[in-house]
Amino acid sequence: MTRKHILVALVQDKPGVLNRIASTLRRRNFNIESIAVGHIEIPHLSRMTITLEGDDAKVEQVRKQLDRVVEVIRISDITYENPVEREMAMIKVKASASTRSEIIQIVDIFRANIVDVSPDSLIIVAVGNQEKVETFIELLRGFGIRELSRTGTIALPRGGAGPLTIDESKPLRHVVEHVLTEEEENLPNW
Amino acid sequence: MMKTGAEILCECLLKEGVEVVFGFPGGVLLPLYDTFPKYPELRHILVRHEQGAAHAADAYARVTGKIGVCLATSGPGATNLVTGIANAYLDSAPMLAITGQVPTFFIGKDAFQEVDITGVTIPITKYNHLVLDAAELAEYIREAIYVAQSGRPGPVLLDIPRDVLQTKTDFVFPEKVDLPGYKPKLFGHPAQIKKASDLINTVERPVIIAGRGVNVSRAFAELKELAEKSQIPVVTTFLGIGCFPESHVLSYGWLGMHGMGYANKAIHHSDLVVAIGMRFDDRATGVVSAFAPQARIIHIDIDAAEIGKNLNADVPIVGDIKNVLQVLNKQITKREHVSWLSQLDEWRAIHPATEVRDHEGLLPQYIIRQIHEVTKGDTIIVTDVGQHQMWAGQYFFYDKPNSFVSSGGLGTMGFGLPASIGAKVGAPHETVWCICGDGGFQMTVQELATMVQENLDINIAVMNNGWLGMVRQWQELIYEKRYFGTQLYNPDFVKIAEAYGIKGVKVNKKIDVRPAIEKAMAHKGPFLIEFVVEPEENVYPFVPPGKTLVEFLEMPSPSGSLKK
Numbered sequence A: 001m002t003r004k005h006i007l008v009a010l011v012q013d014k015p016g017v018l019n020r021i022a023s024t025l026r027r028r029n030f031n032i033e034s035i036a037v038g039h040i041e042i043p044h045l046s047r048m049t050i051t052l053e054g055d056d057a058k059v060e061q062v063r064k065q066l067d068r069v070v071e072v073i074r075i076s077d078i079t080y081e082n083p084v085e086r087e088m089a090m091i092k093v094k095a096s097a098s099t100r101s102e103i104i105q106i107v108d109i110f111r112a113n114i115v116d117v118s119p120d121s122l123i124i125v126a127v128g129n130q131e132k133v134e135t136f137i138e139l140l141r142g143f144g145i146r147e148l149s150r151t152g153t154i155a156l157p158r159g160g161a162g163p164l165t166i167d168e169s170k171p172l173r174h175v176v177e178h179v180l181t182e183e184e185e186n187l188p189n190w
Numbered sequence B: 001m002m003k004t005g006a007e008i009l010c011e012c013l014l015k016e017g018v019e020v021v022f023g024f025p026g027g028v029l030l031p032l033y034d035t036f037p038k039y040p041e042l043r044h045i046l047v048r049h050e051q052g053a054a055h056a057a058d059a060y061a062r063v064t065g066k067i068g069v070c071l072a073t074s075g076p077g078a079t080n081l082v083t084g085i086a087n088a089y090l091d092s093a094p095m096l097a098i099t100g101q102v103p104t105f106f107i108g109k110d111a112f113q114e115v116d117i118t119g120v121t122i123p124i125t126k127y128n129h130l131v132l133d134a135a136e137l138a139e140y141i142r143e144a145i146y147v148a149q150s151g152r153p154g155p156v157l158l159d160i161p162r163d164v165l166q167t168k169t170d171f172v173f174p175e176k177v178d179l180p181g182y183k184p185k186l187f188g189h190p191a192q193i194k195k196a197s198d199l200i201n202t203v204e205r206p207v208i209i210a211g212r213g214v215n216v217s218r219a220f221a222e223l224k225e226l227a228e229k230s231q232i233p234v235v236t237t238f239l240g241i242g243c244f245p246e247s248h249v250l251s252y253g254w255l256g257m258h259g260m261g262y263a264n265k266a267i268h269h270s271d272l273v274v275a276i277g278m279r280f281d282d283r284a285t286g287v288v289s290a291f292a293p294q295a296r297i298i299h300i301d302i303d304a305a306e307i308g309k310n311l312n313a314d315v316p317i318v319g320d321i322k323n324v325l326q327v328l329n330k331q332i333t334k335r336e337h338v339s340w341l342s343q344l345d346e347w348r349a350i351h352p353a354t355e356v357r358d359h360e361g362l363l364p365q366y367i368i369r370q371i372h373e374v375t376k377g378d379t380i381i382v383t384d385v386g387q388h389q390m391w392a393g394q395y396f397f398y399d400k401p402n403s404f405v406s407s408g409g410l411g412t413m414g415f416g417l418p419a420s421i422g423a424k425v426g427a428p429h430e431t432v433w434c435i436c437g438d439g440g441f442q443m444t445v446q447e448l449a450t451m452v453q454e455n456l457d458i459n460i461a462v463m464n465n466g467w468l469g470m471v472r473q474w475q476e477l478i479y480e481k482r483y484f485g486t487q488l489y490n491p492d493f494v495k496i497a498e499a500y501g502i503k504g505v506k507v508n509k510k511i512d513v514r515p516a517i518e519k520a521m522a523h524k525g526p527f528l529i530e531f532v533v534e535p536e537e538n539v540y541p542f543v544p545p546g547k548t549l550v551e552f553l554e555m556p557s558p559s560g561s562l563k564k
Helices: A017-027 A056-067 A100-109 A130-141 B005-015 B027-038 B050-064 B076-090 B134-149 B162-166 B190-202 B212-217 B220-230 B261-269 B321-331 B338-350 B364-375 B387-395 B416-426 B445-453 B469-477 B493-499 B510-522
Strands: A002-012 A032-039 A045-055 A072-077 A084-094 A113-118 A121-128 A145-150 A154-156 B002-004 B020-023 B043-046 B068-072 B095-101 B127-130 B155-161 B168-170 B206-210 B234-236 B251-254 B272-276 B296-301 B315-318 B380-383 B432-437 B458-464 B503-507 B527-532
Touching: A002 A017, A002 A056, A017 A032, A017 A045, A017 A056, A045 A056, A056 A072, A084 A130, A100 A113, A100 A121, A100 A130, A121 A130, A130 A145, B002 B005, B005 B027, B005 B134, B005 B162, B020 B050, B020 B416, B027 B095, B027 B162, B043 B445, B050 B068, B050 B076, B050 B095, B050 B416, B050 B445, B068 B076, B076 B095, B076 B155, B095 B134, B095 B162, B127 B134, B134 B155, B134 B162, B134 B168, B155 B162, B190 B272, B190 B296, B190 B315, B190 B321, B206 B220, B206 B261, B212 B321, B220 B321, B234 B261, B251 B261, B261 B338, B296 B321, B364 B387, B364 B432, B364 B458, B364 B510, B380 B387, B380 B416, B387 B432, B387 B469, B416 B432, B416 B445, B416 B458, B445 B493, B458 B493, B458 B510, B493 B503, B493 B527, B503 B510, B510 B527
Parallel strands: B020 B043, B020 B068, B068 B095, B095 B155, B127 B155, B206 B234, B206 B272, B234 B251, B272 B296, B296 B315, B380 B432, B432 B458, B458 B527, B503 B527
Antiparallel strands: A002 A045, A002 A072, A032 A045, A084 A121, A084 A145, A084 A154, A113 A121, B002 B168
């Protein structure tokens, strides 16, 4: 079934990681709907939230391929875990003396905030899930949108430990030491 | 201890057990080439084109099981490696590509010979990095080599700017690799292994498909135990050739587009496919929706992303093959599949894909068989890509692991000649035969000079049919003989060899084949035989594209009776 999926990933904060992830998705012909990246509570780690359209099996396949990227520590598809999703939009909308009060009413209904006022426009910040933000933008469209910027979705699964929760009792850093087995040591070098 | 980046690189390579570097110098690599003489234990082999360095390192890795290292300068040197890196990526060969980069203060300014090679190679490397600080170099080298060799092996690339090679810094060899996101899964899930053994213990018509993963994991004994204990016939993939002795009574050739008819039939009629270290490549499966229609699939692979990629597995097992098979073998019971095996033998009798037919003219198949007879199979066969490659797979019998080196996944014409260099350097005491077509040979012909400079005892067989044979075959069979762009005007290959200082002979007749092969073997150093073969010979069996494995075409009769 094709639907919107939300992938969340814990990645090492190194150059090229975003590139590798985008490259893998592009190769499998996924169109990234949004991608949001930010640091988490542990130094040198970031969390990515990727939303994309796709068939369940294909998304699972690409998830496994993304998990192969060396810098990806964990990646999970939380689509079916009833996650809390939010995104933020900043909208600069035309506002004359005659339309301003109507806009403010809409802003109130959507619990959005006006963060900047100028004689002929307003900047409004709205937070909500994708559907709410889109409905809000549609309502403002009639007044004339001058600029629009959206963060893309971020999401957390509800309840206790999520798939990316770090268990502090266990060391996160998986330190590997490659020790040759005796058999490997004695391999015929032919 | 204070050392320059170039010294750190050499020290780290030696500490990692690297003995050979295939390389080609250039401006930004001069600090490194100035350092090499201080490390005589590190052998540098000068190739004639960076692509050759990559293929040689790739083949070296396949033959030795150790990492192959290639080295190129920035810009064009680095981009010339790309084909070779892609080749190693598709065939899972552990390889470290080191590229020089313009000095850090020039990066991003389109400096002379600057290319963003880490950007270019993202989709074809397991891991790559631009090293901007000499103090981090040792750590990156250790990580890169660890990643390349562990899990599912593959190529990695380190891009090192000139000033990083020159900077002096405190050198400490990192004892540990710290990669929190990299955890190859080595042991299969016990519940899945139990499911697999239950299936193996109950089915009637099982087949094992063994791929290159068996070679990589060195699970030869475990595979043999599984096959013998359960009496399961073994079919290999093209890259799995040699992982199970072809002289074994349970060996039934290899599958796929040019695989043996009986192998393809066995899979098609089986009720269980045990796929081990293979990835259901389209050349192996034919139309994938009609692959093994009656069979349940057990898929064992170390790369979780391969499970369910091309074909859904009923029992997926992610783990190192050697480990998985060791556990699995304890749980399987002794079985006999007398009627199933006799059915396979019957199919083998009616589809004798490996018989050389009686023919006046010089057949490539005959030549391959003669090489087998003269060498008694005790040689490493390195091939290029095309018709001769398929014949080398079909008409030579491989009993030794890693004795067949070929470009499977990428199908890189030009692979053969440089790969034979890597194979010979990796296995100096083995006989090496490089089998090429007249097309692919000319793609990397310059490496003849490398062979001469290093005095490598390599026997080269060029099958000259005057065509790009495999493409011509498709034009004949699928495009109604509309030949275009496939006929070759060829040089005199013996004279080419002579110009490089290599002895060679031209063979036109069957009677001269064996003496020429013997002469090549007796000669120390490189030796080239140009075989002028039947121009329009086709590779059979042939599963045309879009067909299932059992819809293979066989050699049309009566083009000659089959020699029994």
